[in-house]
Amino acid sequence: MTEPLPTPKRKDPLKRSRLGLVPPGLRSRAATEMATYAAQGLFVLQSCDRCRSVTYPPRDRCPSCWGTLTWADQDCGARIEAVTTIRHSTDNFYRNHMPWRIGTVRLDAGPVAIVHLHGDVQQGDRVRMTLRLDRGGNPALFAMPQEETPNMQDDPQLRCFTADPKHRRILVTDGRTAIGQDIARALLKAGAQTVFLGDADPMMRYPGKAEIEAQEGIEPVSLNLTDSGSVQELAAQLGGRVDIVVNTAGFVRPGGVAFGAKLSNLQAAFDLGAVGLVRLAQGFAPAMSARSDDGVNSAAAFLDIVSVSGLSGQSGYAGAAASAAARLSLLCGLRGEMQQTGIRVLSVLTGPVDDDWHQDLPQPKVAPVQLARAVVHALTEGQEITCAGDVAKDLFARWQANPLLSIREENR
The missing domain is CATH 3.40.50.720 (NAD(P)-binding Rossmann-like Domain)
Incomplete structure (x- = not known):
């Protein structure tokens, strides 16, 4: 269960603030398009017009039949198949936020994806997938508990994807x-x-x-x-x-x-x-x-x-x-x-x-x-x-x- 977010202590004025680094940027036009849907709070994935298969991560063509891909609303249900806690990273943003939990999930829509995990979900759990923007404006899949849990919004990893007013x-x-x-x-x-x-x-x-x-x-x-x-x-x-x-x-x-x-x-x-x-x-x-x-x-x-x-x-x-x-x-x-x-x-x-x-x-x-x-x-x-x-x-x-x-x- 997520611990309640403590009231922040008064900052030492002599201490330097940590630089506001952001995760690595986008690498494709398809991912940029996905970010436009994440900005609206929608959960969409690409679906092939020919074979009807759903694919992730974003691509320019269907990996199965080379058909045209279009964005469509999808079932947000999924099951966690594996959990990994990252404790070391070469990326400057993630180095400042270790440990960081990621996992492999099987989406009800079809694909298997590597996603960010809320602290209240574990291997084997049914989860609710959300499409969010990280601090750099990049789209990312984030697995949330199916039901509301105590202090759910206080999860430190989730707060990197939001601007929650608590204590601000x-x-x-x-x-x-x-x-x-x-x-x-x-x-x-x-x-x-x-x-x-x-x-x-x-x-x-x-x-x-x-x-x-x-x-x-x-x-x-x-x-x-x-x-x-x-x-x-x-x-x-x-x-x-x-x-x-x-x-x-x-x-x-x-x-x-x-x-x-x-x-x-x-x-x-x-x-x-x-x-x-x-x-x-x-x-x-x-x-x-x-x-x-x-x-x-x-x-x-x-x-x-x-x-x-x-x-x-x-x-x-x-x-x-x-x-x-x-x-x-x-x-x-x-x-x-x-x-x-x-x-x-x-x-x-x-x-x-x-x-x-x-x-x-x-x-x-x-x-x-x-x-x-x-x-x-x-x-x-x-x-x-x-x-x-x-x-x-x-x-x-x-x-x-x-x-x-x-x-x-x-x-x-």
Whole structure:
């Protein structure tokens, strides 16, 4: 049984942090494609169009008949046939994480694979296979217990594949909204040690201010993402302490492009949503990267909450959708940079939020508490792309199937 994760001791300031090394990189285009499915939390393997056999690891052609391989959802059941504990390695990342358990499993889908093992599974056990991304963005099979076990998320090997909030210090950039407040509460419930709650204007009160700031574990901080000085000042104070950044800031106003549009709203949306994201990354990413393998409460993730309309545009909310599109593009660039340091960059795509600025849109809308659950899920699973709400799930699925069609459907 996994031992409970101990509360981390105060770090010796004279001790050098361990370098944030990452596992070896990808070696094929097929493996890169597999990573795109792992990023969504899917369990897929390649299936041959000719002989119908399922194969692993990823290949360009079927090893049995040389047929074409396509990705398909598979049964995640498996049985462990052999277990090995590695105690020595020539790879710098694994050297720092010994011992490391791997095993040979026979998948119910057919192939025999070498996989990473959770500490609560043994030879002969039935297991539930998951497809996860390691710290370098590479896809890997990880065998989990079939049923929930005590302290299951505390397994040290599993934590290398996630950004679990437990015992970590988290910055939520905007606590003036119901979204920011519900996310802060959910993170504390998930085991976060401290939540630094951003406030762009500490002199002005907001609904729920007294209640949220009085909660144990909440530490209000001054943070205005439209002000580079404010971001840099907070980064100088907290850069070495923040383990996860959750960016909840955004500016949403109704308006089109030619009709009902205000350039001031468009500028505000880009300044807070897109340029603000860059300010935040430049302020906190360097210090987080230096602490990405620093023990129990090492820096782990940079998570951004962004409207799914950034994929397709949205009539009536064109400025907000354009800002979301810019954020998604910036996140792709940031993800490529941070993969070299072991910090995960996660996106939670949301549909219209049930707030004052979306009153004219029909249901279903995303409640703040629902968005908070999606954020916790993304962190505990290490999932790069998470959809919050039915609207986001539907649009993302249609966009994957046919991007041009989804754009026309959303803007007719």
